[in-house]
Amino acid sequence: MMDVLYFAWVRERIGLPKEKIETQATTVMGLIEELRAREERYALAFSDLSALRVAVDQELSEFDASLQGVREVAFFPPMTGG
């Protein structure tokens, strides 16, 4: 069981900030494929990966990162702090 978090327009498009997901995926990309297949709102949110960033256990990561032992994955657009 893994916590999946969404921020900014990803959160708005999917319609929730956080959910618990039971996944067989071994990489972030595998998880994205599972989510895309769920419902239109997920497919829409994950349609353009160049507009998305991912954090694995609160560290910026890559889409091919392993999910082994991972507790938390977050998807969000490029950051705009400062």
Added chain:
Amino acid sequence: MRIVVQQEAFDAGAELNTFSAAQVNMGAVVSFNGIVRDLPGGGLDLMEIEHYPGMTEKALEKIALDAMARWDLGDALVIHRYGPLKTGDTIMMVATASPHRKDAFEAADFLMDYLKSRAPFWKKERAAGSSDWVASKAEDEEALKRW
């Protein structure tokens, strides 16, 4: 080193004075404040800043530690707000202290560049009844290559 992520307003002048007074034998203190700017044509009602609690603090700490390792710094301060803000409100500040001016300036510049595109904050602007997420700029990503 102090990292603060908070919703409440803060007094950047008072923070700078406290930071400066705490230094021992640092010849240079540099600070930067980020302030909410109106839209080009005016009319900004609100800027909302969302963040990723937990990751935000870790990311800011890592950026500050990187700066401390890279420049001759005695201390560094980062304060960043989230939540609803209005034009003219202070969003954030950084301050650096060093024996030397150049290190203090460069480290503050580095902190700002990294904080803009590597700390999990997202800005949304509300004006005339509609809201838009602020898009990241290619030049912000490009700026990281300087370091």
